[in-house]
Amino acid sequence: MSIPFQSSAVAQAFEAYPPAMRRQLMALRELIFRTAASTPGVGELEETLKWGEPAYLTTRSKSGSTIRIAWKKTRPTEYAMYFNCQTTLVDTFRSLFPDDFQFEGNRALVFQDSQAVPTDTLAFCVAAALTYHRNGKDGAPVTRKPS
Known part of the structure; x- marks a missing residue:
């Protein structure tokens, strides 16, 4: 699935990443995008830059909370998916999937660049973020592990 960038600024942000990290972030x-398309009520996503x-x-749809993805020069072998730290999302993911992810605080x-990403579990987390407001700000969207 090759999804065109919605803006040249986002495309340039991806181009600025080292090639190996760019592949991971892509x-x-x-x-x-695939999770949004298969999650009822989410609708079309807006792709933009937040904090670059x-x-x-x-x-x-206003159904969910913002998701960011990035690589930082200060941590060259890592990349991350960020969630709004004012939500309960990461705390909930930590309680459901303590061994599946490395967590950074509540955000x-x-x-790791050499790590296999648990895509089914991560898709569950993405769907929870994309429906966070629709399902209630108390963390209600994430109540059980994916089957």
Whole structure:
């Protein structure tokens, strides 16, 4: 699935990443779009930059919370998926999937460049973020592990 960028600024942000990290982040980007398309009520995503990083918003449906993906020069072997730290999302993911992810506080799932990403579990987390407002801000969207 090759999804065109919605803006040249986002495309340039991806181009600025080292090639190996760009591939990893493009895989996360594809997972976000694929999950949005298969999750009822999410609708079309807006792809933009927040803090200079690719961000995915449910602007039209207002069903969810923003997801960002990024690589940082200060942590060259890691890349991450960021969630709004004012939500209960990451705390909930930590309680459901303590061994599946590396967590950064209450805001991110961190991946090593050599690590296989648990895509089914991550898609569940993405769907929870993309429906967070629709299902209630108390963390209600994430109540059980994917089957």
